Amino acid sequence: MNVKLAFLFLTAASCTALAQPLAHKVILLDAYHNQEPKQPMHYRWEGTDNGGFSELGNLLRGMGAELKTATDAITSSSLTDIDCLIIVDPDTPAESDHPHYIAPSEISAIVSWVDKGGRLVLLGNNEGNAEFEHFNRLAGRFGFTFEDSTIDKTGRKAILTLTGHGPIFDGAPVFYGVDVAPINVKHKNVKTLLNEKGVPVMVLARQGEGTVFGLGDPWIYNEYIHRHDNVAIATKLFTMLFQ
Numbered sequence: 001m002n003v004k005l006a007f008l009f010l011t012a013a014s015c016t017a018l019a020q021p022l023a024h025k026v027i028l029l030d031a032y033h034n035q036e037p038k039q040p041m042h043y044r045w046e047g048t049d050n051g052g053f054s055e056l057g058n059l060l061r062g063m064g065a066e067l068k069t070a071t072d073a074i075t076s077s078s079l080t081d082i083d084c085l086i087i088v089d090p091d092t093p094a095e096s097d098h099p100h101y102i103a104p105s106e107i108s109a110i111v112s113w114v115d116k117g118g119r120l121v122l123l124g125n126n127e128g129n130a131e132f133e134h135f136n137r138l139a140g141r142f143g144f145t146f147e148d149s150t151i152d153k154t155g156r157k158a159i160l161t162l163t164g165h166g167p168i169f170d171g172a173p174v175f176y177g178v179d180v181a182p183i184n185v186k187h188k189n190v191k192t193l194l195n196e197k198g199v200p201v202m203v204l205a206r207q208g209e210g211t212v213f214g215l216g217d218p219w220i221y222n223e224y225i226h227r228h229d230n231v232a233i234a235t236k237l238f239t240m241l242f243q
Contacts, residue, residue, distance in 0.1 A: 021063055021064065021239040022060060022063040022238060023064035024064070024066075025064065025083040025084060025242060026066045026068060026082050026083050026084070027060055027065045027068070027082075028078075028085050029068070029086045029088070030085065030086060032074070032100050033090040033099075033100050034088055034090060035099075036091060037097070038095075043088045043123075043218050043221060045057040045067050045069060048222070049222065050221070050223035051222065052221060053220075053221055055220075055221075055225045055226070056220050056222075056234070059231065063235065065084075068082070073106055074106040074109055074110060075109050076109045076112065076113070079109060082118070083119060085119070085121070086123065087121070087135075087138075088123040088124075088218050089123065089125045089129070089218050090102060090124075090130055091131060092129075092130065101134040102134040102137065107138050107141060111142075111207075115208030115209065117209040119212075120211070120212045121212075121213045122138070122139055122212065122213065123215055123218045124215070125179070125181060125216065126150040126153075126181045126216065126217065127148050127149050127181065139214060140186070142189075142205040143185065143187025143207075144190045144200075144205065144214055145184045145186065146184075146216045147184055148181070149182060150180065151182050151196050151201065151216075152196065159178050160175065160196060162175045162194055162196055163175075167236065168193065169233060169236075172229035172232035174229045175201075175202075175229065175230065176224060176229075178217070178224060180201060180215070180219075182196075182216060183214055183215075183216055185203060190203050190205045201215065202215045203215075211241055213241065
């Protein structure tokens with residue numbers, strides 16, 4: 001290969017790397033604690049209706065990620081070679097006859113994995129739409145918990161359109177969310193990325209070599225991912241998680 005061809009090859013490779021910030025990253029979506037018989041595609045990669053994550057999946061694949069789904073309890077083995085784990089909207093007894101609550105053994109495995117460099121994304125839900133007790137036992141290990149309520153709940157839907165500040169909001173700052181649970185920050189290692197009148201909405205915790213992101217809503221499912229600047233914010237968020 002001559003010098004000119006070598007330069008062109010390296011330039012193309014660099015551009016591809018920039019265009020795919022999640023190249024060679026494996027993202028695992030938990031479908032064990034969110035397993036609703038009445039809505040089997042709720043928050044799933046393959047879900048193409050309003051409640052699915054197909055658009056998010058397309059976004060992450062476009063960034064270079066490989067997507068997987070966990071249908072069994074989380075273990076150290078199931079986290080091997082996983083770069084990012086997303087746990088979303090754990091089931092309540094109203095949603096499933098046999099909800100799978102997050103167990104102590106799972107919490108131990110996840111905490112150890114984060115300490116070693118794992119990226120954990122916790123997407124809850126508001127009151128009546130998510131299981132809080134066991135989910136908060138996991139979140140609490142990283143210095144925050146989700147409150148069993150809804151921010152600014154005054155009508156049928158509590159719509160939040162918030163202007164954020166900081167790297168993930170640069171150039172496209174408007175977050176859109178519906179029926180979002182507030183977050184209680186309990187440790188100084190937790191940074192609030194977005195708040196509503198002083199109430200934390202979106203947080204980031206650094207622990208060991210890993211990172212934990214928390215938001216009290218599934219947020220970027222198909223119905224709302226294209227509202228306001230959600231796509232741009234999500235793109236920069238997942239990029240930031242691996243920086």
